Amino acid sequence: MKTTTKYITLFAIALGLSITSCKEAKKENSQETVKIEKVVPENLKWSERMMLSEIERFPEATKLDFATKARWTYTPGLVLSACSRVYEQTKNQKYYDYIYDYANTLIDSTGTIATYKLSNQNLDMIKSGDVLLFLYPITKEERFLKAMETLNSQLESQPKTSDGGYWHKKRYPYQMWLDGLYMAEPFHTRYAKEYIEDEAQKQKIYNDVVLQFDLIQKHSRDEKSGLLYHGWDESKEQKWANKETGNSQHFWSRGMGWYGMAMVDVLDFLPENHPGREKIITYLNQFAEAITNVQDESGLWWQVLDQGNREGNYLEATGTSMFTYAFAKGVRKGYLDKKYLDVANKAYTALINNLVSVEENGVVNLNKCCAVAGLGGNPYRDGSYEYYIGETIRSNDPKGTGPFIMASLELNK
Structure with a gap:
């Protein structure tokens, strides 16, 4: 009897070990399956990997930028503009459908744009016109044509400074921000080229576009460093504005990034024979020199560009991605000396090595992005150093992922 009991006990132990072993094997196999299954394939170029990651994060294009409700705003326009370039290279229907979903959701049969108010005269709202x-x-x-016409009509009625510079928004009177050049001018130039038939009207728009660059250079550029201040208040009434110059206090990385991208994108559509073209190319070269002078030895750029060693400052992803794109495209198009391609490649390598991370499922993250920065408003943003370094830092901000995709395409990485 004891012997039988002994065998039964041994059998139970063996059976238990066998079951445990099977469970462990299954668990290991299951873990292996998770590791192998990639939502975003790693054999693609970085442009596609980031675009697919954005689609994974935001399955509905209207929710780009962590939105809870569908809205017409500039950040989806930025990412979808990048997406259109990925589509043009790959012809992958998934990218086209993603872009179409945004416009289809927000524009009704009459061409009315949901959540958009022309009366706000907000330059940020023009950016998504690139989608159309x-x-x-x-x-x-x-x-879609009707919606484009509405956006163009905003630019025709946009309030202006005394010398013709667009106010950034109706609620920010007499103010020009660097951001506004990118939000409005590439759309305005392309719309004029492709949809305005009257030659005199077309030329008037081209002249107006060039004037915006002339004025931001005149009012916001610091002669010593060549960098441009984030904002300029003609009235000099804002608390953030210098009482003599009207300029804000600091050189903000993304502000300069918006400006650089505006120049290389406007030049795509401004006619070769327009006299303003050479001026913008000159401004771009001045920009490139000034930006290169403040590039960190790592290859990245600081949130407050010229104060790298100051406590609290950090190497920031959105501005770095924008500069990389502007330099790479500027060289490819022949606007900039080839030495700036080395600057772009150094920056891109630094982004990949320091600010990009890849999850187990292949999803790509862009880290250390400044979430937002502006001037004035409520609560009031005073444009101080403490303000710029104190704004939220997050991963995968569309103001970084969009330019990262475009930089990746330019450098063919």
């Missing part, structure tokens, strides 16, 4: 410039020639949907 991409879609309309393909779809020929009248509603």
